[in-house]
Amino acid sequence: MYDAVIIGAGVTGAAAAWALSRLCANICVLERTEDVCTGTSKANSAIIHGGFDPAVGSLMAKLNVRGNEMMDSLCEDLDVPFQRNGALVVCTDEAKMGELEALLARGIANGVSGFRIVRGEELFRMEPNLSENVTAALRAPTSGIVCPFELTLALAENACQNGVDFHFHAEVTDIRRDEKGLYHVKAGGTEYVTRAVINAAGVYADEIHNMVSTQKIRIRPRRGEYCLYDRALQGYVRHTIFQLPTEKGKGVLVTPTVHGNILAGPTSDFISDKEDTATTAEGIAEVLEKENLSVKPLPGGRIITSFAGLRAHGETGDFIIGEAEGAPLFYDLAGIESPGLSSAPAIGEMTAAWAEKALGLQKKDHVIEKRTGIPHFAELPIEEKQKLIAKNPLYGQIVCRCEMVTEGEIVDAIRRPLGARSLDGVKRRTRAGMGRCQSGFCLPRVCEILHRETGIPQDMITKCGGNSRVVVGYTKGEKEPRDREDGRHPHEEM
Ligand SMILES: Cc1cc2nc3c(=O)[nH]c(=O)nc-3n(C[C@H](O)[C@H](O)[C@H](O)COP(=O)(O)OP(=O)(O)OC[C@H]3O[C@@H](n4cnc5c(N)ncnc54)[C@H](O)[C@@H]3O)c2cc1C
Structure with a gap:
C-alpha cells in the first residue's frame, strides 16, 4: 500500500514527488506515457517568471515568487542549467505607459524588488x-530561463534516488474510495491502493478530479505555438522580451534559451482536443508577425522547428490546489498553467507540507540532495573532454553532429535511473536531434544505441511511445515489423 499516489510525471508531479521523497512515506508516480516530461512541461517558454504578472494575493503570485526564489539552489543541487537573464516588458505606445507602471506596482506588491523602467539609449x-x-x-532582473526537460527529469530522478517508485504506461482510468477511506487507483491493468492521491494530470486533471469529487471542475486546453531559431542567432537578445500582457495572456515573447537558441511565441487559442499539439500555418504566421513588434526582424531561414504546448486553463483564473470537495486526502494540483514551471518547486513544497500534516508523516533523517546530470560534452573545456574520453571512449564518438552529442551521453541517458526508452526520451536528456537537422543524421544511430542498450528491437523503437515507431518496413522484405495494439515492446517497460 502507498501513502500517496501522484498522477502525472510532468514538472508538477515530479516536483511533488521530489518534495514528498523527503518524508518517510511510500510514494509512487503513475504516468500514462512512456516517460517523464511528455506533456505540457516539454513545450513551453521555459521562463522562470519574475512575478510581476499574476494577480496580487493569488496562489499563482505566491508560488511563482517562492518558486523563483528556490530556483538557484535547486538547479545547483540537481545540476540543471538555469540563468537569471532578466526580462524586459516592452512598450511601443506612450499611451500605454500606465500599463507598464501598473505591472511594476504589481511586481512590488507580489514581494519582488529590483524592477525599473528603462528608456532611450540605455535600453538599446x-x-x-x-x-x-x-x-x-x-x-525585471530576477526573471530567468531554465531547461524545462532537465528540470523535470532531474526532479523525478532525485525523487527516484530517494525511494519514489515510477510506473509508466500507467493511465489512471478509475479511482474508488473504500469504506476505510483508502483509494483504489486503477492504472495500466493494476490496482494501486493508497491513503492519499495527488492529482497532477495537467490538461486531464479535471477528469481525474471528477472521478472522486462532488464539485466538478473543467480544464480547457489553450494552445500556444512557437518558432525555434538556430543557435547561429545566439545573442540576438539576452533578456526575455515580453510585450504588454493582454486578456489572452503574456503575449508573444522573444527569448534566448539556456542552450543558445532563440525562441519566439506563444499564440493563445482555446481548442477542444486535449491531444492536439499540432502547429498551424495561421499560428506560425501570428508568431512571425507579433515577434516583429518587439524585435528587429529575425531571419526566417534560421527557424529550425516549430512546436506547440497546451495550457491547462481552469475556470478560476488561479491554480486549483487543495483537497477536493467530498474526497478527503485527494489533493488537486490542477489548472497549473503559466507560471506553472516557475512555481513547480514551490507547489512541491506546499504539497509536501500538506501531506506531512494530513498523513502524519515524519521528515527523513537522510536525503540524497544532489543529483549529477549527464555531462554536456560540447560545453566542456578541451582538457575535460580529453579526460572524459580517456575514461570512457564512447565520449569520443559524436552521434549528433549539430549539437555535438556523444555516444557516451546517449548511453548515460539510457542507463541512468528512469532512463530513456524512446528517441524523444534520448533527445530531451541529451539534445541529440535538437539541432539544425532535427535528427535527420543521428536518428538511425540513436536507434541502434537504444537497441543495443535495452534490447528493444529496432522496429519497436518509437519516437515518443505508443505507435510512433520509426521503422515501418524492411527493404529486403524478409521480415514484417511486429504489431502490438499499443505498439509497445515488453522491453520498453524495463
Ligand atoms: C504555451 C505555454 C507556455 C508556457 N510558458 C511557461 C513559462 O515560460 N513559464 C512557466 O512558469 N510556465 C509556463 N507554462 C506553464 C507550464 O508549462 C505548465 O504549468 C507546466 O508544464 C504544467 O506541468 P504539469 O506537470 O502540471 O502538466 P504536464 O506537463 O502536462 O504533465 C501532466 C502529466 O500527467 C499525465 N497524465 C494525464 N492524464 C493521466 C492519467 N489519466 N493517468 C496517468 N497520467 C496522466 C500526462 O501524460 C502528463 O505527463 C507554459 C505553458 C504553455 C502551454
Whole structure:
C-alpha cells in the first residue's frame, strides 16, 4: 500500500514527488506515457517568471515568487542549467505607459524588488535588436530561463534516488474510495491502493478530479505555438522580451534559451482536443508577425522547428490546489498553467507540507540532495573532454553532429535511473536531434544505441511511445515489423 499516489510525471508531479521523497512515506508516480516530461512541461517558454504578472494575493503570485526564489539552489543541487537573464516588458505606445507602471506596482506588491523602467539609449544598449518602435521597458532582473526537460527529469530522478517508485504506461482510468477511506487507483491493468492521491494530470486533471469529487471542475486546453531559431542567432537578445500582457495572456515573447537558441511565441487559442499539439500555418504566421513588434526582424531561414504546448486553463483564473470537495486526502494540483514551471518547486513544497500534516508523516533523517546530470560534452573545456574520453571512449564518438552529442551521453541517458526508452526520451536528456537537422543524421544511430542498450528491437523503437515507431518496413522484405495494439515492446517497460 502507498501513502500517496501522484498522477502525472510532468514538472508538477515530479516536483511533488521530489518534495514528498523527503518524508518517510511510500510514494509512487503513475504516468500514462512512456516517460517523464511528455506533456505540457516539454513545450513551453521555459521562463522562470519574475512575478510581476499574476494577480496580487493569488496562489499563482505566491508560488511563482517562492518558486523563483528556490530556483538557484535547486538547479545547483540537481545540476540543471538555469540563468537569471532578466526580462524586459516592452512598450511601443506612450499611451500605454500606465500599463507598464501598473505591472511594476504589481511586481512590488507580489514581494519582488529590483524592477525599473528603462528608456532611450540605455535600453538599446542593453538590447540593440529591439524594434525601433519600442519606447520604454520594464526590467525585471530576477526573471530567468531554465531547461524545462532537465528540470523535470532531474526532479523525478532525485525523487527516484530517494525511494519514489515510477510506473509508466500507467493511465489512471478509475479511482474508488473504500469504506476505510483508502483509494483504489486503477492504472495500466493494476490496482494501486493508497491513503492519499495527488492529482497532477495537467490538461486531464479535471477528469481525474471528477472521478472522486462532488464539485466538478473543467480544464480547457489553450494552445500556444512557437518558432525555434538556430543557435547561429545566439545573442540576438539576452533578456526575455515580453510585450504588454493582454486578456489572452503574456503575449508573444522573444527569448534566448539556456542552450543558445532563440525562441519566439506563444499564440493563445482555446481548442477542444486535449491531444492536439499540432502547429498551424495561421499560428506560425501570428508568431512571425507579433515577434516583429518587439524585435528587429529575425531571419526566417534560421527557424529550425516549430512546436506547440497546451495550457491547462481552469475556470478560476488561479491554480486549483487543495483537497477536493467530498474526497478527503485527494489533493488537486490542477489548472497549473503559466507560471506553472516557475512555481513547480514551490507547489512541491506546499504539497509536501500538506501531506506531512494530513498523513502524519515524519521528515527523513537522510536525503540524497544532489543529483549529477549527464555531462554536456560540447560545453566542456578541451582538457575535460580529453579526460572524459580517456575514461570512457564512447565520449569520443559524436552521434549528433549539430549539437555535438556523444555516444557516451546517449548511453548515460539510457542507463541512468528512469532512463530513456524512446528517441524523444534520448533527445530531451541529451539534445541529440535538437539541432539544425532535427535528427535527420543521428536518428538511425540513436536507434541502434537504444537497441543495443535495452534490447528493444529496432522496429519497436518509437519516437515518443505508443505507435510512433520509426521503422515501418524492411527493404529486403524478409521480415514484417511486429504489431502490438499499443505498439509497445515488453522491453520498453524495463
Ligand atoms: C504555451 C505555454 C507556455 C508556457 N510558458 C511557461 C513559462 O515560460 N513559464 C512557466 O512558469 N510556465 C509556463 N507554462 C506553464 C507550464 O508549462 C505548465 O504549468 C507546466 O508544464 C504544467 O506541468 P504539469 O506537470 O502540471 O502538466 P504536464 O506537463 O502536462 O504533465 C501532466 C502529466 O500527467 C499525465 N497524465 C494525464 N492524464 C493521466 C492519467 N489519466 N493517468 C496517468 N497520467 C496522466 C500526462 O501524460 C502528463 O505527463 C507554459 C505553458 C504553455 C502551454
